[in-house]
Amino acid sequence: MHWILLRGLTREQSHWGSFPHRLEEAFPGHQFHLVDLPGTGVHFKDPSPDRIAEIREKVRRSVGHIPAPYNLIALSMGGMVALDWAQHVTEGEIQNLVLINTSSGFSPPWRRMRPGVWPRIVRLLARRELFDREADILRLTSNRPVDLDVMKHWYSIQRQRPVGFANAYAQMKAAMAYKPLPQRPLPDALVLASKGDRIVHWSCSKVFEQRWQWTLKIHPSAGHDLPMDDPEWVIHQIKNWLPK
Template identity: 35%
Template sequence: MVLSSEKPPVVLIRGLLRESRHWLHFPALLSEKLQRPVFTLDLPGCGALYKEKSAASVPALRHQLQQQWAERYPQYQGKAVHLVAISMGGMLALDWARAAPEQVNSVVLINSSSAGINPFWQRLRPSNYLKVVLCLLAGPLQREELIWQMTVNSPLQPDVLKQWQQWAIENPVSRINALRQLWAASRFRVQQQPVCPVFVVSGLADQLVSPLCSEALANQLNAALLTHADAGHDLPLEAGPWLATVIDQNLNEAYQQYSCA
């Protein structure tokens, strides 16, 4: 399918220790549903950029993403984008919308959170504290098994886990970059409500981050809250078609209202 570059694109942003490939088939699914280009970016220290140094604050990480977007896709400069972001990626999306409102048409937050409106034990559930420490110490095979346990609520998919493990071997996230990203996420606070439409999506079976965090974000940002009863933290993996559908249904009206279709 060839999509016109005249339509503002969607940019997908993943979270801690994840790279673009962890979206799996969701970018193609969302592009088909929205009939617009969908792109992914890697955080420095992850994916294709695993050898680079990750910034240690959300604004600095966001600036790195903006630079990457400008360098990789110059044909879209001067056009605002739609941001769809999960977990720490949601923090980066909110900061992007705050720092450069002219660059962002809308924001979709998936299982994200903010300090100041939820306590730390909701932003990272206590049952995961030991697993997080083990992730920092473990090799790539065990680390990906632990991440699956924390982020996916549905039964194990061995082929997908094997993919995760292979990517972790190919593009390993260093311990220092993991710590820098954890530090950045732990300190993030919502500073102001974006001027663009914001939608919050939550998996109610999220074992990593309490769904109360999404509820609080929606209240803080005066945003619509959309929930999936059975999905966990990696909602695009567990409920990709549902997620693409609700994004399409809820954003089409906003695109027209804000003249940014």
């Protein structure tokens, strides 16, 4: 199986940390491909579109060398791109879909982004002190005790491949405007959410269970970056759900 991993707003493949390696150990024989959204990672010099559909098409073209069908694991805004992809594919192109702490226009704005978070994120992205900014983003997205090594790593990522304010704003605009089509793209998908998420309310994930009868699993305490806070829980849920 070929898996595509997509991160969220202003984050890139290096922000997955050890999670991809854990996936490789848990699923021998499967191949995991870390793919950056436009404006981040290896594409940090490219302008990001301000619509999820256009971001999806750029991502889709960037994986053209990987044989389909694809399996997607996508976090936050990456989940929006993955869902939009699943709704605009040739039959059989997407085999399995795992969404983590994502949201959509099916939920009200105050659930998609908890009150007060948007202004805080805008202020964070505008800060010039990169280390302090990345440390504050880490504190906002993770509920684990702050790890100095992770802070230094995130700072190093931003130093090497900086996400500019224009690209961050374009991604935020795309995320805020995104609403899926009403039709269910797959008979089932795995939807993972965190009750401890301080950015996106977990009910945004429950909407997919209610609307499309997808499988929903909820972590009781992890933060928005669920693969960082409890990677083994995520892997356990994928193992139990994945069709044999």
